[in-house]
Amino acid sequence: MSTLAAAVAAGHEGNLARALTVLEKGGVDAIALRRTLLEHTGRAMVVGVTGPPGAGKSSLIGALIGALRNEGKRVAVLAVDPSSPLSGGAVLGDRTRMGEHTLDPGVFIRSVSSRGQSGGLSRAVPALIDALDAAGWDVVLLETVGSGQSDVDIAEYADVAVLVSVPGLGDDVQAIKAGMLEVADILVVNKSDLPGAARTARQLEQMLSLRSSDSVHPPVIRTSVPDASGIDSLVSELGRTARAGGRLRRLRKEIVREAESAFALRLSKDLVDRACRSVLDEGREISVVALELAAR
Amino acid sequence: MGGLDDADRSHAYSECERVLARILTKRKAAPVDTPIRVLITKIGLDGHDRGSRIIAAYLRDAGHEVVYTPPWQTISGVVRLALQEDVEVIGVSSLATDHLIVPDLLRELAEAGLDDVAVVVGGIVPDSEHAMLTDAGVGRIFGPGSSRDEIVDAVNQLGAAVRDRRSRAEVPA
Numbered sequence A: 001m002s003t004l005a006a007a008v009a010a011g012h013e014g015n016l017a018r019a020l021t022v023l024e025k026g027g028v029d030a031i032a033l034r035r036t037l038l039e040h041t042g043r044a045m046v047v048g049v050t051g052p053p054g055a056g057k058s059s060l061i062g063a064l065i066g067a068l069r070n071e072g073k074r075v076a077v078l079a080v081d082p083s084s085p086l087s088g089g090a091v092l093g094d095r096t097r098m099g100e101h102t103l104d105p106g107v108f109i110r111s112v113s114s115r116g117q118s119g120g121l122s123r124a125v126p127a128l129i130d131a132l133d134a135a136g137w138d139v140v141l142l143e144t145v146g147s148g149q150s151d152v153d154i155a156e157y158a159d160v161a162v163l164v165s166v167p168g169l170g171d172d173v174q175a176i177k178a179g180m181l182e183v184a185d186i187l188v189v190n191k192s193d194l195p196g197a198a199r200t201a202r203q204l205e206q207m208l209s210l211r212s213s214d215s216v217h218p219p220v221i222r223t224s225v226p227d228a229s230g231i232d233s234l235v236s237e238l239g240r241t242a243r244a245g246g247r248l249r250r251l252r253k254e255i256v257r258e259a260e261s262a263f264a265l266r267l268s269k270d271l272v273d274r275a276c277r278s279v280l281d282e283g284r285e286i287s288v289v290a291l292e293l294a295a296r
Numbered sequence B: 001m002g003g004l005d006d007a008d009r010s011h012a013y014s015e016c017e018r019v020l021a022r023i024l025t026k027r028k029a030a031p032v033d034t035p036i037r038v039l040i041t042k043i044g045l046d047g048h049d050r051g052s053r054i055i056a057a058y059l060r061d062a063g064h065e066v067v068y069t070p071p072w073q074t075i076s077g078v079v080r081l082a083l084q085e086d087v088e089v090i091g092v093s094s095l096a097t098d099h100l101i102v103p104d105l106l107r108e109l110a111e112a113g114l115d116d117v118a119v120v121v122g123g124i125v126p127d128s129e130h131a132m133l134t135d136a137g138v139g140r141i142f143g144p145g146s147s148r149d150e151i152v153d154a155v156n157q158l159g160a161a162v163r164d165r166r167s168r169a170e171v172p173a
């Protein structure tokens, strides 16, 4: 096993940070590192948090960290902020809202630039999740770039997808929810210390019951970060809602994307499943498997 | 893959590796221009944050990834941030004498194994205190009126040097 991957799996923080840099950069080193890290993955629960700008995603993650720490969980965060379309640079400020956890050895926070990628995440995010998983973090909290419109990728990479909205969005509620309602496992109305929260929650419940004929639909939870209310319900809901097979889903999504984007083709579910299995069971490299698919 | 015998499979596999290798060499040959990661922060009690905000924007516009913190960070907090964020450069803005504790920051960085990170200071630093900072290992000091180009050039240079040193020291992945 490579030295860096071994150090990551042994829980060395500086090496984990360096590994994330290598994975973000991509290329041969990233592929080799990812391959070794994959041997150690499969334990972390990945929680995706998405929602419109300013909804309180980072603040809520800050509060979640506290609650999860009280349960004795070791918590990692990937906070994605948008890169500038002009320069490619970015100001990454999400972790500011999580400042009280900076010195907690049971918390690891990493700021990530979307590096030009749309969909609310960066291209390297699946690999970054794997690294945190391999390093033994129990929970990975993943904050998307707040678009709330097209961040549906999160559902593919997270075991639980949390959609955060706020009171007083008015008609925007409709727009935001159009794509996201289907993929969210938990709906949160944050800032419920502000007027209108009950109404927003009701609207969401109504939309949910219209959309699905199932009797069960995602819970709607009201939270307030300053009042520390609703956070514990959210945490217990996370545990209940987490879907099995998140890791398989992540690989699946990634393989499809690699192959389809490189070769502009559509793949059957059957083929993709088999490819996933060869990555999972035989430890084969994703890019190679993707190319194999494409070369068929 | 279903429907392939072993010979087919091994042929497909080597074909894939060939294509992959080609893609990767092409990617590698292109100038690797990953952004420099910079932490812009303020330690101590000074709340003047205009300068640090402007610097963060300059560096973003120059294509870098800036982890930005508000004022009032502690030294140990900055060290942990630098470690987790794997930054190459730390910029400390000081308008009210907090640069006096920058040598302590450098010491704690070294203790955490981060002695290769470049540290720059900006703001109001009396000339008589420059030597104290540079002796402690501060890379550059920028006073009021420093131009965008000056600052960006220095961060580019220092960041590239750190990256170069790290890539040579790197354990192969």
Ligand code: B12
Residues within 6 Å of the ligand: B040, B045, B046, B047, B048, B049, B050, B051, B052, B054, B055, B090, B091, B092, B093, B094, B095, B096, B097, B120, B121, B122, B123, B124, B142, B143, B144, B145, B146, B147, B151
């Ligand atoms: C605006 C200002 C304020 C604003 C601050 C608003 C804010 N949010 O930032 C307010 C009114 C709140 C304020 C309050 C105070 N201020 Co005042 N303030 C100033 C003033 C007039 C301008 C500072 C400024 O914003 N400049 C514009 C920015 C863009 O310039 P800059 O920060 O220097 O940044 C440039 C360079 O220095 C460099 N740079 C700066 N940081 C960094 C970081 C990096 C990494 C890099 C590469 C470069 C870099 O690049 C920038 C671009 O060129 C200065 C006087 C002065 N001329 O500097 C006093 C000054 C800083 N304040 C002072 C004082 C004493 C105070 C107060 C304590 C009380 C008072 N007497 O008013 C309070 C304390 C506030 C606090 N909580 O800490 C003193 C500090 C004296 C000292 N050094 O010991 C100064 C110097 C005035 C003076 N001559 O007495 N202040």
Ligand SMILES: Nc1nc2c(ncn2[C@@H]2O[C@H](COP(=O)(O)OP(=O)(O)OP(=O)(O)O)[C@@H](O)[C@H]2O)c(=O)[nH]1
Residues within 6 Å of the ligand: A051, A052, A053, A054, A055, A056, A057, A058, A059, A060, A094, A097, A145, A146, A190, A191, A192, A193, A194, A223, A224, A225, A226
């Ligand atoms: N009243 C109230 N304000 C809140 C609550 N949660 C967050 N805020 C405030 O909302 C603002 C935005 O919070 P963030 O946590 O930065 O929101 P975000 O969704 O991460 O924002 P982006 O990452 O920029 O999209 C801040 O000023 C927070 O203090 C809440 O429950 N109630």
Ligand SMILES: [Mg+2]
Residues within 6 Å of the ligand: A057, A058, A059, A094, A143
């Ligand atoms: Mg945020």
